[in-house]
Amino acid sequence: xxxxxxxxxxxxxxxxxKEVGVKGQxxxxxxxxxxxxxxxxxxxxxxxxxxxxxxxxxxxxxDEVDLSNLQRQIIHxxxxxxxxxxxxxxxxxxxxxxxxxxxTYQEFLDSANIMDIIADYDFVIDGxxxxxxxxxxxxxxVMAGKPFVHAGIIRFKGxxxxxxxxxxPCYRCVFHDMPPKDAVPTCKQAGIIGxxxxxxxxxxxxxxxxxxxxxxxLLCGRLxxxxxLKGDFHTIKLPPRDPNCAVCGDxxxxxxxxxxxxxxxxxxxxxxxx
Amino acid sequence: xxxxxxEVADTVDIxxxxxxxxxxxxxxxxxxxxxxxxxxxxxADGEPMLNVPRSFRDDGQQVLALTPAGDGTYDxxxxxxxxx
Numbered sequence: 001x002x003x004x005x006x007x008x009x010x011x012x013x014x015x016x017x018k019e020v021g022v023k024g025q026x027x028x029x030x031x032x033x034x035x036x037x038x039x040x041x042x043x044x045x046x047x048x049x050x051x052x053x054x055x056x057x058x059x060x061x062x063d064e065v066d067l068s069n070l071q072r073q074i075i076h077x078x079x080x081x082x083x084x085x086x087x088x089x090x091x092x093x094x095x096x097x098x099x100x101x102x103x104t105y106q107e108f109l110d111s112a113n114i115m116d117i118i119a120d121y122d123f124v125i126d127g128x129x130x131x132x133x134x135x136x137x138x139x140x141x142v143m144a145g146k147p148f149v150h151a152g153i154i155r156f157k158g159x160x161x162x163x164x165x166x167x168x169p170c171y172r173c174v175f176h177d178m179p180p181k182d183a184v185p186t187c188k189q190a191g192i193i194g195x196x197x198x199x200x201x202x203x204x205x206x207x208x209x210x211x212x213x214x215x216x217x218l219l220c221g222r223l224x225x226x227x228x229l230k231g232d233f234h235t236i237k238l239p240p241r242d243p244n245c246a247v248c249g250d251x252x253x254x255x256x257x258x259x260x261x262x263x264x265x266x267x268x269x270x271x272x273x274x
Numbered sequence: 275x276x277x278x279x280x281e282v283a284d285t286v287d288i289x290x291x292x293x294x295x296x297x298x299x300x301x302x303x304x305x306x307x308x309x310x311x312x313x314x315x316x317x318a319d320g321e322p323m324l325n326v327p328r329s330f331r332d333d334g335q336q337v338l339a340l341t342p343a344g345d346g347t348y349d350x351x352x353x354x355x356x357x358x
Contacts, residue, residue, distance in 0.1 A: 004301060012298040018333050021358035022305035 007099070008271060011053055023250040024213040025053065031212040034121040036109060036137060038085040040197030041151050041204060042127030043075035047207040050093035050100045054212070058121060061085040072194030075206075084212070109133055111257035114140040123208050124148035126182050127201065129176050129186065132260035138163070138171035139257055142248045149207040149219070151200045154190050156228040158200035161219050162207045168221035173242040173249075174258040178260050183255070280338065282351065283311035288311050288326070289318045289347055296322045297329045302353075304335065306345050312338065315350040335357050 003011070003022070014020045014028070031054050038061040049057055065073075065080045065088050071083075080088035086104035093102050105117060109128075118124055124146055126137045134150065139164060141148045150171050152161040163170050198205060203224065210216045223236045229264045247254045276326045287302035288296045300315045307313055316325055330352050338351040 004308060006300075006303055008298055009295060012294055015298050015301060016294055018327070018358060021333070022302050023357055 006126045007053075010099075012096070014052070014203040019215045020213055024215070025210050027056045027214070028209065031208075032058070032121045033123045033124070033125060033208050033212075034058040034060065035119055035125045035127055036060045036133070037127030037129070038073070038075065038089040039127060039129060040067065040072040040153060040192065040194070041133040042125065043073045043089070044198045044201035045125050045127060045208070046075055046089055046093055048202060049094065049208060050097045050102075052205070052209060053097060053099060054208070056101045056103065056121075058103040058105060058117070059086050059089050059093075060107065060109055060117065061089070062106055062108045068150075072192065074194075074198065076135060091110070109136060111136065111259045114257065115144060118144055118146055123211055125204050125208060126140040126150045127204070131184070131235050134171065135178060135260060138255060139247045142170050142172075143257070147211060149204045150205050153192060153196050153200050154185070156193050156196060157226065158181075158196050158228075159223055159225045160200055160203055160207070162211070164218060164220050167218075169238050169241045170245060170248040172247050172254075173245045174223065174238055176246075192226070193228060196226070199226060279312055280312050280351070282314045283316040284316070285309050287316040288322065289316055291322075293321055297326050300326055300330075300350075301333070301358065304330075304352060305358065309354055309356065310329065311354055313352050313354070315352060316343070317348050317350055319346050319348065325354075326350060343353060 011025045015022055033049055033054050035046050046059060065083050065085055067081060069076060075092045076088045084106050086106045088274050089137050090102040090104050093100055118140055124141055126134055126148060128134060137148060145165045147164040149160060149162045197253045207218055210218055221238050225234045225240055232242050241248060242249045246252060284307060286300055288299050289333045291299055304313045317323060327340055327350055330337055334356045336353040336355050338353050343349050
């Protein structure tokens with residue numbers, strides 16, 4: 001279907017790009033992306049994907065907007081305090097781009113619901129703040145053959161990597177298992193500079209856009225790290241897929257999804273976002 | 275005017291558009307054609323006449339002719355060589 005004059009103007013800066021063009025914009029408009037977490041990472045990712053015209057955006061978060069969120073979760077405003085984050089995020093996305101269909105999931109992701117939720121989507125964005133959900137997203141995406149981008153942020157640092165089935169290691173190949181309790185502080189304890197969430201969340205949106213349009217080189221088999229204080233981006237080449245990986249290996253030992261316990265120190269809720 | 279050795283599959287008028295919508299509208303029209311088909315673009319003198327053919331070339335398409343229409347506008351014939 002041809003674009004309307006309004007759509008041509010809205011997406012003109014994409015269409016001018018040789019790498020995107022009309023074809024790429026049509027792919028974006030037909031794409032379905034699930035963003036897990038409407039927090040620090042999910043907020044900028046959702047804003048840019050809505051602005052880019054991604055046809056269907058799902059957003060998962062069980063939490064409500066809290067005053068301490070507003071320092072970095074830029075999809076929510078002061079007038080949204082106390083509202084469900086998914087509703088606040090959906091309103092902002094629809095205001096930016098009414099062409100986008102937003103689906104909201106105000107619930108915690110767990111082993112019982114994640115497969116049903118991700119099934120409808122082409123690409124998943126990990127915007128969560130806790131290891132149990134990061135491993136859950138990885139394992140579910142591996143089992144479902146679903147590409148996703150992982151990201152993590154803390155203090156002044158961030159990292160991300162992309163998993164595409166058959167094209168490199170999964171999150172568990174690289175990080176293996178849950179860190180010991182209390183080994184890693186939550187952002188609530190450690191603090192986080194707001195703009196780092198913006199940078200890394202935008203990089204997640206870019207990975208989704210590149211995947212959908214089939215352009216450039218994804219961060220498959222590579223881990224990008226950013227140190228804001230040093231102003232340094234690094235890309236580390238990762239080892240190939242681990243044939244002994246517990247979930248994506250040749251003889252996986254994890255064949256059912258696991259609901260790990262939260263670290264005792266963390267009162268962040270399961271599935272909530274940074 | 276010499277007879278053109280190709281058929282024009284479609285036309286688009288961008289004389290009332292301003293940059294960058296000139297090229298965007300023309301590019302969207304070309305996107306609807308098949309590889310090898312020719313689009314005729316009616317464009318205004320000045321910036322569109324300079325920029326639109328160059329943008330099509332940058333996209334990998336073939337500019338066949340840029341002909342003054344006699345009324346201050348131009349006819350630009352572009353052959354689609356690749357999907358963009």
